[in-house]
Amino acid sequence: MKLKIITLTFVTLLLASCGTQKTASTTTAETTLQVKETVKNIALTPELAEGKNLYENSCARCHKLYDAKKFTQEEWKPILARMQKKAKLDDTQMASISNYITSQL
CATH class of the missing domain: 1.20.5 (Single alpha-helices involved in coiled-coils or other helix-helix interfaces)
Structure with missing residues (x-):
């Protein structure tokens, strides 16, 4: 026992x-x-925060947000160029978004 x-x-x-x-x-x-x-x-600097805000608000209107690391910097360039026209963003706004995405890679 x-x-x-x-x-x-x-x-x-x-x-x-x-x-x-x-x-x-x-x-x-x-x-x-x-x-x-x-x-x-x-x-995040104020410039990158603005890019993040633009990315989240402009891109999420039409589709889900992708993780920046899902694509390389070279793959992001044509994606952002194509989406710029659809989202009706100017070059300054696209530069902010591009800088934000690049900083997250």
């Missing part, structure tokens, strides 16, 4: 310790990701 209780206690402690480690690792990874996103958001 004592052997069963000791074995059950050992197995319970082993499972509890494994579960705690996984939760701690996930929490640490999530915290690190949140810190990186916060630093990236804080680092």
Whole structure:
């Protein structure tokens, strides 16, 4: 009887310790990701913030917003040129959007 209780206690402690480690690792990874996103958001200059605002408000009217890293800088150039006419944006606004996207790569 004592052997069963000791074995059950050992197995319970082993499972509890494994579960705690996984939760701690996930929490640490999530915290690190949140810190990186916060630093990236804080680092925007007023010009880049304007480009981000234009990107979010002009582009999201017609389609979902793509992550800047989904395409290379060379791939973004024709995409932005094509979308400029559809979104009715002038060259200054497109330069702001382009600078913002380039800063996110």
